């Protein structure tokens with residue numbers, strides 16, 4: 001039996017593919033390469049010694065997806081594929097709703113038609129909106145502030161409705177906090193096109209000299225040093241959370257887990273740690289708050305530890321060092 005990984009050449013997907021292959025799991029990758037490169041397959045092969053079967057296919061291409069299910073014995077899907085840029089989603093809501101929601105509907109329809117009923121979905125801490133308190137537990141109220149977040153919330157609801165309607169389905173919703181870092185080989189990592197939106201790729205490009213300085217979006221939040229606080233998690237820990245989540249697929253219905261470390265880390269903490277670990281100075285300027293940002297967001301990750309036996313183990317030093325190792329080896 002194979003696991004189909006949608007979005008498997010992307011940032012989190014590629015690390016998860018490596019983890020699954022190293023654990024002996026046969027995988028098949030589907031990706032349309034709109035935000036990743038075909039070379040990632042070479043890198044996965046270099047790291048693991050195994051080249052996974054790959055289909056360049058769009059979630060909106062029903063015929064292409066049918067072919068993948070027809071040609072492979074797929075019993076589980078890990079569903080990463082989706083568009084993820086918050087700002088872009090505000091400018092292009094139609095593209096985001098179509099890609100993420102219609103894409104997911106196509107996928108689950110194809111799964112049902114091929115008797116494949118186990119699904120792990122990449123959700124996000126963004127579904128908690130502005131949380132009433134931290135750490136955030138899975139049963140906190142849900143809301144969103146942008147079309148990207150709304151696609152995650154709607155897809156969660158669609159998958160809940162699906163499990164009510166059809167008890168053959170088992171779904172795990174994984175709500176990721178802030179993945180950073182890269183595989184120790186430096187071959188795969190976060191490589192956004194253009195100017196990065198997220199903090200760590202921006203920091204590594206400033207370190208490389210590609211960007212002149214970092215803008216720190218606000219230093220007047222009610223946090224210890226005034227800058228935003230997030231739950232940064234090493235992408236390899238996040239990847240391992242998917243393997244652990246397979247366990248919950250033996251339960252019928254929907255299971256929901258936060259994947260975070262449980263630690264709040266500020267923007268200045270990231271800058272200071274990065275500078276100490278790499279020896280590279282990160283020039284920064286305090287800039288106005290970024291619209292839509294919240295002061296603090298970190299997980300209560302105890303449910304995943306208790307029920308799945310999963311816990312993040314890698315610290316901030318390793319996250320910063322591996323992110324820089326990746327950036328310094330890539331153009």
Ligand code: NAD
Pocket residue numbers: 006007008009010011012013030031032033034035036057058059060079080081082083084099103122123124125176177178179
């Ligand atoms: P990514 O962009 O690196 O990977 C997503 C992959 O999906 C890309 O390779 C892209 O080419 C592919 N893709 C997009 N639309 C597709 C389509 N219609 N058909 C086929 N392939 C398609 O992103 P990532 O950071 O690896 O994120 C993976 C998932 O995790 C996404 O669903 C994202 O929303 C979610 N997530 C990411 C973060 C984060 O900070 N990176 C946080 C929370 C949730």
Ligand code: UFG
Pocket residue numbers: 084086124125126127176177178197198199200202214215216217218227228229230267290293
């Ligand atoms: N930040 C800066 N300067 C930058 C970029 C970010 O100061 O150039 C700050 C932000 O203001 C925030 C923190 O760094 O305080 C983290 O920002 P990111 O953009 O890296 O991450 P977010 O927490 O805003 O959002 C990310 C993803 C979302 C996802 C969320 C939770 O982009 O899609 O994590 O998983 F929903």
